[in-house]
Amino acid sequence: MTAVTTAPGPDPVPSGAGDEAPAAPVPGGPSATLRSRRRKQALLAYLLLLPAMVLFGVFSFYPFLRNFKLMLYETPPVPGLPAHFVGLHQIVPTITSTQFTQSLVTTLFFVVLVVPISLLAGLGLAVAAHRKLKGMAAYRVIFSSTVVSSVAVAAVVFGTLLNPVVGLLPWLGINPTPPALESSTWALPAVALLTIWQFLGLSFIIMSAGLQSVPDELLEAARIDGAGPWTRFWRMTVPLLSPTIFFAGVISTIYAFQAFGAVDILIGNQNAARLHTNVLIYNIVTELQIENNDGAAAIMAIVLFLILLVLTILQLRFLERRVTYAR
Amino acid sequence: MAQVSFDSVTKQFGDTTAVDSLTLHVADGELLVLLGSSGCGKTTALRMVAGLEEVTSGTVSIGDRIVNDVDPKDRDVAMVFQSYALYPHLTVAKNIEFPLRQRGVAKEERATKVKQAAETLGLATLLDRKPGQLSGGQRQRVALARAIVRQPLVFLMDEPLSNLDAALRAQTRADIVELQARLSTTTLYVTHDQVEAMTMGHRIAVMSEGKLQQVAAPEALYAKPANAFVARFLGSPGMNLVEGMLVESGTPDAEAESGRGALSVAFAGASVPLPAAVGDAVRGSGPEVVLGLRPEALHLSEDGAIGATVVIVELLGAETHVICHTETGATVIVRQSASAAKPKIGEAVRIAVDHDPDSYHLFDAADGTRLGGTT
Numbered sequence: 001m002t003a004v005t006t007a008p009g010p011d012p013v014p015s016g017a018g019d020e021a022p023a024a025p026v027p028g029g030p031s032a033t034l035r036s037r038r039r040k041q042a043l044l045a046y047l048l049l050l051p052a053m054v055l056f057g058v059f060s061f062y063p064f065l066r067n068f069k070l071m072l073y074e075t076p077p078v079p080g081l082p083a084h085f086v087g088l089h090q091i092v093p094t095i096t097s098t099q100f101t102q103s104l105v106t107t108l109f110f111v112v113l114v115v116p117i118s119l120l121a122g123l124g125l126a127v128a129a130h131r132k133l134k135g136m137a138a139y140r141v142i143f144s145s146t147v148v149s150s151v152a153v154a155a156v157v158f159g160t161l162l163n164p165v166v167g168l169l170p171w172l173g174i175n176p177t178p179p180a181l182e183s184s185t186w187a188l189p190a191v192a193l194l195t196i197w198q199f200l201g202l203s204f205i206i207m208s209a210g211l212q213s214v215p216d217e218l219l220e221a222a223r224i225d226g227a228g229p230w231t232r233f234w235r236m237t238v239p240l241l242s243p244t245i246f247f248a249g250v251i252s253t254i255y256a257f258q259a260f261g262a263v264d265i266l267i268g269n270q271n272a273a274r275l276h277t278n279v280l281i282y283n284i285v286t287e288l289q290i291e292n293n294d295g296a297a298a299i300m301a302i303v304l305f306l307i308l309l310v311l312t313i314l315q316l317r318f319l320e321r322r323v324t325y326a327r
Numbered sequence: 328m329a330q331v332s333f334d335s336v337t338k339q340f341g342d343t344t345a346v347d348s349l350t351l352h353v354a355d356g357e358l359l360v361l362l363g364s365s366g367c368g369k370t371t372a373l374r375m376v377a378g379l380e381e382v383t384s385g386t387v388s389i390g391d392r393i394v395n396d397v398d399p400k401d402r403d404v405a406m407v408f409q410s411y412a413l414y415p416h417l418t419v420a421k422n423i424e425f426p427l428r429q430r431g432v433a434k435e436e437r438a439t440k441v442k443q444a445a446e447t448l449g450l451a452t453l454l455d456r457k458p459g460q461l462s463g464g465q466r467q468r469v470a471l472a473r474a475i476v477r478q479p480l481v482f483l484m485d486e487p488l489s490n491l492d493a494a495l496r497a498q499t500r501a502d503i504v505e506l507q508a509r510l511s512t513t514t515l516y517v518t519h520d521q522v523e524a525m526t527m528g529h530r531i532a533v534m535s536e537g538k539l540q541q542v543a544a545p546e547a548l549y550a551k552p553a554n555a556f557v558a559r560f561l562g563s564p565g566m567n568l569v570e571g572m573l574v575e576s577g578t579p580d581a582e583a584e585s586g587r588g589a590l591s592v593a594f595a596g597a598s599v600p601l602p603a604a605v606g607d608a609v610r611g612s613g614p615e616v617v618l619g620l621r622p623e624a625l626h627l628s629e630d631g632a633i634g635a636t637v638v639i640v641e642l643l644g645a646e647t648h649v650i651c652h653t654e655t656g657a658t659v660i661v662r663q664s665a666s667a668a669k670p671k672i673g674e675a676v677r678i679a680v681d682h683d684p685d686s687y688h689l690f691d692a693a694d695g696t697r698l699g700g701t702t
Contacts, residue, residue, distance in 0.1 A: 215410065220406075221408060221414075225400070225405075225425050225473070226430050
């Protein structure tokens with residue numbers, strides 16, 4: 001026990017201690033208590049983080065890191081034989097295989113279909129809902145509702161709408177042969193349509209939030225200065241929203257790169273390759289479950305990870321530069 | 328060349344009447360200040376001239392043209408916003424150029440005009456900056472430059488100085504007055520600051536709760552406020568208003584001796600005799616009235632008519648404000664020169680009124696209108 005105590009607790013002070021001049025701060029005295037308090041706080045913080053860390057660890061970090069081990073092993077085509085170590089040798093054959101490159105092209109095509117349309121539609125809806133009209137809140141709820149609908153439900157609904165017998169298309173008198181979901185031309189756009197619809201809610205919410213930050217007075221000033229609605233939109237709203245649009249663009253790209261549920265439910269694995277809807281994640285799952293080729297699947301997963309990593313870095317860099325827009 | 332006219336203009340937002348049958352004419356080349364506290368409808372009135380708010384009833388005209396249904400861009404007005412509303416993604420030069428560009432002005436002409444406007448407002452070295460890199464005062468000048476660059480018929484200014492610090496505000500106030508005088512462009516200037524109104528306006532229109540209270544030149548508005556609201560709103564501090572009864576009091580002898588009339592305003596513990604001129608003008612009114620006395624028309628004197636207790640003494644350097652409570656609880660502020668003896672807080676004093684008839688303002692107790700005329 002130290003002689004100098006900084007705690008103003010009810011400890012009985014030894015008689016005579018009061019006669020002494022106030023003790024000079026002992027080196028390390030107060031800072032030691034500060035340090036121990038910090039340590040306690042840090043401990044509590046880690047304790048509170050623990051559940052999340054465990055979840056992330058088990059379901060994200062461990063599987064992710066395990067990919068890097070899996071990619072070094074090749075599973076023989078015959079079931080029952082143990083995987084054998086091939087080192088880095090299967091990387092090049094995997095990523096140059098026709099199956100993979102085609103899947104990559106399909107994915108890129110899919111992204112190009114999904115991203116611009118969902119951004120434009122989200123922006124359009126956000127601008128439309130930004131006006132101060134009665135009942136606009138109801139529209140906002142409707143526009144953002146696709147966020148809370150599950151892929152499975154949406155896919156079933158779209159599948160029904162596109163059904164050649166009971167769907168919306170035949171009802172409208174449009175009856176393509178083969179039906180949209182069995183056509184190698186229209187299957188991917190159909191999946192894209194569902195994905196766009198799904199992402200529309202989030203795109204709308206992000207764009208609406210961005211619009212809130214564009215001051216009304218700016219658009220009013222532009223109006224007085226002679227700008228019509230079109231000019232105000234393109235020369236004021238869009239530039240001021242550009243960080244938001246870019247953010248939504250990256251998010252929707254990442255989202256589109258990871259499309260799986262829509263393909264799986266609308267098209268199914270028998271037809272994916274034939275109908276050119278074999279997007280990356282779908283291809284990975286096929287490689288894993290049908291071909292039983294863990295190593296190749298791991299390599300593809302890592303390639304997808306790298307693509308998304310680059311996109312994320314780009315986004316962070318770009319956003320940082322654009323922050324100077326703030327007034 | 329353009330005058331701006333409001334003819335019985337009313338603006339309603341749902342059940343709220345923001346502007347209530349406003350009739351007001353701004354002469355060509357005039358700088359008219361719309362003065363009032365926040366929510367009085369002054370900004371709404373301005374926005375109706377700009378075309379940013381629709382008129383519920385009545386007509387707004389610019390020049391000889393009724394502009395109720397004219398698009399803002401076709402009204403040929405320029406507006407300076409309280410927040411300046413500069414385009415943050417454009418440089419200063421592009422900001423100033425924007426209205427010219429929208430009107431299809433040729434490139435060379437645009438460049439010349441932007442340069443002129445920038446030089447007028449001392450922005451020549453800042454043309455390549457973005458608004459985010461400018462100080463508040465510089466942004467304000469860019470907003471002004473953007474307004475003057477296309478030589479509009481009318482300037483509309485919505486509290487353009489309220490985001491500046493006090494020193495800069497005084498400077499910019501003078502700059503705007505000078506600029507407006509030079510360009511002689513009809514200007515509607517909205518402010519809640521009566522100092523701005525008094526120092527800048529050729530005339531001031533005082534508004535309260537959507538209604539126009541009085542329009543007059545600053546001196547006239549100060550000397551003869553049309554009602555108790557205007558009296559209290561103008562001046563710093565505003566006019567003292569004391570409720571009382573108009574009573575016959577003095578004897579003819581007293582009248583002869585002091586030159587004062589037989590009427591006085593009585594309230595608890597005090598009776599303020601009125602000068603003959605004032606008394607004659609208001610005879611027959613009341614009897615319940617509000618007596619208005621400017622702080623500078625009062626002084627502390629042992630034979631003063633009003634008994635009061637000192638509550639606060641504010642030293643302002645050049646002058647002192649002595650804030651007193653009368654026996655009825657009314658607050659009366661006396662403006663003293665710095666050299667006058669300062670009373671102590673809690674001290675009982677007597678307040679005397681100057682003999683000048685112009686020092687006395689009488690208002691109807693019921694509706695606050697001025698008694699005895701405004702001329």
